[in-house]
Amino acid sequence: xxxxxxxxxxxxxxxxxxxxxxxxxxxxxxxxxxxxxxxxxxxxxxxxxxxxxxxxxxxxxxxxxxxxxxxxxxxxxxxxxxxxxxxxxxxxxxxxxxxxxxxxxxxxxxxxxxxxxxxxxxxxxxxxxx
Amino acid sequence: xxxxxxxxxxxxxxxxxxxxxxxxxxxxxxxxxxxxxxxxxxxxxxxxxxxxxxxxxxxxxxxxxxxxxxxxxxxxxxxxxxxxxxxxxxxxxxxxxxxxxxxxxxxxxxxxxxxxxxxxxxxxxxxxxxxxxxxxxxxxxxxxxxxxxxxxxxxxxxxxxxxxxxxxxxxxxxxxxxxxxxxxxxxxxxxxxxxxxxxxxxxxxxxxxxxxx
Numbered sequence: 001x002x003x004x005x006x007x008x009x010x011x012x013x014x015x016x017x018x019x020x021x022x023x024x025x026x027x028x029x030x031x032x033x034x035x036x037x038x039x040x041x042x043x044x045x046x047x048x049x050x051x052x053x054x055x056x057x058x059x060x061x062x063x064x065x066x067x068x069x070x071x072x073x074x075x076x077x078x079x080x081x082x083x084x085x086x087x088x089x090x091x092x093x094x095x096x097x098x099x100x101x102x103x104x105x106x107x108x109x110x111x112x113x114x115x116x117x118x119x120x121x122x123x124x125x126x127x128x129x130x
Numbered sequence: 131x132x133x134x135x136x137x138x139x140x141x142x143x144x145x146x147x148x149x150x151x152x153x154x155x156x157x158x159x160x161x162x163x164x165x166x167x168x169x170x171x172x173x174x175x176x177x178x179x180x181x182x183x184x185x186x187x188x189x190x191x192x193x194x195x196x197x198x199x200x201x202x203x204x205x206x207x208x209x210x211x212x213x214x215x216x217x218x219x220x221x222x223x224x225x226x227x228x229x230x231x232x233x234x235x236x237x238x239x240x241x242x243x244x245x246x247x248x249x250x251x252x253x254x255x256x257x258x259x260x261x262x263x264x265x266x267x268x269x270x271x272x273x274x275x276x277x278x279x280x281x282x283x284x285x286x287x288x289x290x291x292x293x294x295x296x297x298x299x300x301x302x303x304x305x306x307x308x309x310x311x312x313x314x315x316x317x318x319x320x321x322x323x324x325x326x327x328x329x330x331x332x333x334x335x336x337x338x339x340x341x342x343x
Contacts, residue, residue: 054289057282058255061223065252068225070241075224079278110224118278 014045014112014127021050029056033063040076040109041067045127051080051103077113080105081123154201154212155342158262160254160287162279163190163220165268166299170325171217174338175199177331183217189233191247193219196257206336211343216262219250221283258286264293264342271298271322272305275314284315293341296320297334302327 017039024032032052037060039046052060060076068075081104106116106123114126159167171183183199185192199215227244231237258265265287269275287294295318298311302324312320321337323330 054282054286055259058259058286061221061282062252062255064223065225065248065255068244068248070227070244074226075222077278078223078282080281110226 012129014043014129015039016045016047018047019049021048024048024050029053029059032056033060036060036107037063037067037076040107041073043109043112043129045106045108045125048103048105048107051105073109073111075110076107077110077116077125078105078107079116079118079123079125081118081121154214155263156198156214156216156261157264157266157338157342158216158218158254158257159266159268160218160258160283161220161268162270162273162277163222164188165220165270166325167220167268168193168217170266170268170297170299170323171197171199171215173325173328173331174204174215174334175202177335178202178204183215189230189235191220191225191230191243191250193217194243194246194250195219196250196253204335204339206332206339209339209343211339213338213342216257218254218257219247221251221254221279222247223279225251259290262292266295266297266338267318268297268299268325269311270300271308271311272300272303275311280314284318288317294318295337295341298322299325301329 019035027035033056036046036048051057060078064076067073104123106125108116108125108127112128114128116123116125118124159171161167168184168186172186175181175183179199179202181199184197196219197217199217201212202215203210203212225244225247227237227240230240230243235243267280267284267287269280284294284296296311296315298306298308298320300306301308301322306322308320308322319337319341321330321333323334
């Protein structure tokens with residue numbers, strides 16, 4: 001990640017937080033959502049080694065909506081890799097939680113994500129500084 | 131009345147509610163903003179009850195509260211289904227009031243609209259987790275269906291084990307690509323339609339009766 005320094009000496013860059021699956025495993029759903037949104041609201045890009053469950057994604061959208069405020073926070077951009085294939089996993093995988101495994105997820109502040117592109121094997125994002 | 135009798139009556143009431151054939155199913159109409167959800171809800175409601183559900187608009191987030199039209203009885207091929215249609219706000223992960231300024235709206239109105247829209251999306255997500263029995267997922271077939279919001283929403287619906295139909299809307303437009311929608315979600319049945327023009331509504335009602343009846 002490229003960093004630049006402003007005239008007053010503060011680092012003017014974009015932080016990227018890579019959060020391991022092990023770190024997330026110890027958290028409740030709301031703690032995960034809080035961790036993500038606190039980082040994103042600070043202008044950081046969050047990369048989750050493992051994704052969220054569908055229920056957590058639903059709550060992430062809901063909580064994000066409640067925190068949007070004009071000229072401050074306009075929401076999130078989110079991409080997962082690879083695309084979730086929930087139909088292939090079926091009921092058993094949902095029960096065992098294996099559905100969320102390997103769902104690398106990139107989340108960032110909507111007002112700083114200029115572009116975010118994805119194909120089967122690649123996520124690319126252009127992020128502006130705040 | 132004894133404790134056991136009370137308990138038996140309570141259990142009976144719960145099972146009656148759970149298994150009642152006459153209880154209307156709440157079918158949520160979900161999808162991204164501007165997919166034509168309210169146009170579809172109005173088309174269904176007008177066809178079977180004569181009333182509309184809510185105003186339609188080309189401005190995103192026109193629907194900012196979930197609206198319910200109760201007891202819509204649809205009959206097809208001898209099969210009858212009574213549903214409550216729940217028209218929900220378009221789901222998004224971001225809402226910026228500045229996007230509304232392009233639609234001849236002042237800042238105050240745009241901020242108010244965005245605030246209502248965020249509340250509406252949060253409400254729609256809550257409905258999806260708690261209060262719907264089936265989902266019609268509406269997509270604008272002129273747009274790329276491979277978006278993260280669509281993928282997440284369909285995943286959330288599947289995780290709830292809710293029956294879902296994908297409706298590829300706006301087939302009256304030249305740019306419509308129904309196959310692209312069907313290819314995006316091959317695990318679900320895709321029904322092409324134009325809610326605006328009323329095209330292919332016979333199949334729409336057949337599928338609703340078959341899936342949610």
